[in-house]
Amino acid sequence: MIPGHCGISRRAVLKMMAAAGASTATVSQWPRRASSASRLVVGAAYVGPKDDYGWNQGHAQGVTAVKKIDGVKVVEEENVPETVQVQKTMESMISLDGASLIFATSFGYWEHMLKVAAKYPKVQFLHGGPTVWKEGMPTNAGSYNGFIDEAQYIAGIVAGYTSKTGKFGFVGAKPYPASLRNINSFTLGARTVNPKAMTQVIFTGDWVLPVKEAEAVNSLADQGIDVVTCHVDSPKVVIETAEKRGIFSSGYHVNQSTLAPKGYLTGAEWNWEKVYTDYVNWLREGKSWPHMRRGGLRAGIVRNAPYGPAVSEKARKQADDAKAKFTDGSFVIYKGPMKDNTGKTVIPAGKSYDATDIWLESMDWLVDGVRGSTRS
């Protein structure tokens, strides 16, 4: 594998090295990396590309914030499949790079992470997703997740003000609980402005299906819908297609405003920068943390993208007021009486579910005002 063995002359090798503009230092450095002891090494694995304008980029932004902390070294791997390969990636980060904190940022990493966590009790493992830690699981494992539907509720208010038709489109991947919660919260937010507002839902069937996502947006635009939002891994295509069709868009995961400078209203975003920085600081201070960390706007785990040029002053004000109510903890989205879109009462009058309520994490209904079904 070393070119010297492949019949290249020494001169050619020297030339190549000079061409690369690199010194031989990097060559001889690798075995020592693991022992660069005093530094805290943080490992992160992503299921897709780090620049997907979506889920993975959100986590990569969080990890980038960690890089700026003094004395912290970050090792990252993108496109790691949710198989035994991610176990090997984590183990490699631990044994070759000396990582002592691992962020496993895809849903399907959970089972694999638990296996590796049991093997390396001195390393901390954290999983980004709606996973539930239970007694008996490795104590060095945990999960973090955000109530991003709160930010979707705010985005719904903004959309409700901006829309001329009162019809919204939502491109989902699969009808799974977190997606349904986003759809419902967005619709409920929009309905506070326009009680007749309607959200048309299209599920594409999988997390990354750019062609179907574009088709979905086109068909929504053809139906007279003028604001589109989504819950797919990479909203890039949805936002770009909406801009091309001249309709408004509301982002998801990270800020996509550069893709739609005219029509981007706001978006529901993760604030992993804060979450990851907290964990690294806690680890260095020797603090422990709960096995499950959850929070929404109040905890600063989610946020909204800055308002776009099409958002009116009135809309901004109402959205900011609603945000303030989330922040001081005086507002709950899921409060009875509430009916689903088949007319059945799902939350009776007088009953309300706080964002932390575990019942919301198994949501299987669409709220009144949503057109679509929970079957894909």
Add this chain to the structure above:
Amino acid sequence: MRLLGGSPRGAAEALTIPAGALAVSLILFGIFVALAGANPLGVYETIYSGAFGSWFSWQNTLQRATPLMLTALCTALPARLGLVVIGAEGALIIGALATVAIASVLPGASHWTVITAMMLAGMSAGGLWVGLAGGLRYYRGVNETISSLLLNYIAIALMNHLVGGPMRDPLVLHRPSSWHVGERNMIGLIPGMDVHWGLVFGVVGCIVTYVLMQHTVFGFAARIVGGNVRAARMAGVPVGRLTLVTCLIAGAAAGLAGTTEIAAVHGRASTSLVVGYGYTGILVAFLARQNPLAVIPVAILLGGIDAAGGLLQRWHDLPDATVHVMRGIIFLVILASEPVYGRLRVFQQSVVAPSNGAVPREAA
């Protein structure tokens, strides 16, 4: 020496040309990474250490090579009959589904009964799946490459339907997944290693099919069909039966990969199974020149490149696509080296050298 070709010179040729092609691709890859701003020597060293530099790296490599050996057989075996089958991805998924299904109807059975049943179920289901492509080819004249490719999509759609409906475990909320085959039915790791038993299945599968294709009447007949179908028919070779049986065996290999993915890794079927093992298997088969025995080292080589891919990202700031570029370069150079066979005078004997495998070659 008999393993590689008929004669010592033939064997030397069969080893030297791929090795040379590999060297050329490494040089091309070095130029590529230099252009990308990394030090090629450092990158080579990282690839070596990440793939084969330590016991940890070796296990990492073998772990990744494991499913590839079985999926590569799915392409390599029909290739002996001159068929290009690319249906390993679908056969793996169907094998995995059958594995889950059979485990669920045997709730009280003993560990070994369930494991045997799971393996048989996975192999038969995968075999029938690719057998479908073989049958379409033989009875209806449907191009087997297209049909096996389309069967992959059907398999994925079928899995999505089953894990989202009839086979869905309602307790797994956030990703449609089938029910679990049960912790006690899982096959563990090879003692003393961090690699599951799939590796043994893979190696045994490659050896058995090598013997079948190279040292039995069946294999001989299959190679005649691969050489010239008409001549084979004239000689009374049962082309149809050979096509079907070979496709069944090929599919069974990929189906067994599905069983091990379930019984040794995931425990339940879900989209986590669709990670391209079937498609990488095609690459392995072509690099191994459709020789089942050569599949073993080639799968290990590609597994090693994969294992090192993470280090290239972490230590050289190269994008994930780097390993795909490397694979692509190797693939192209190996294919381009094909015409070299039989043309290098060093390897020629005064008598006509017997051909290696199914690739017909003019006498020098």
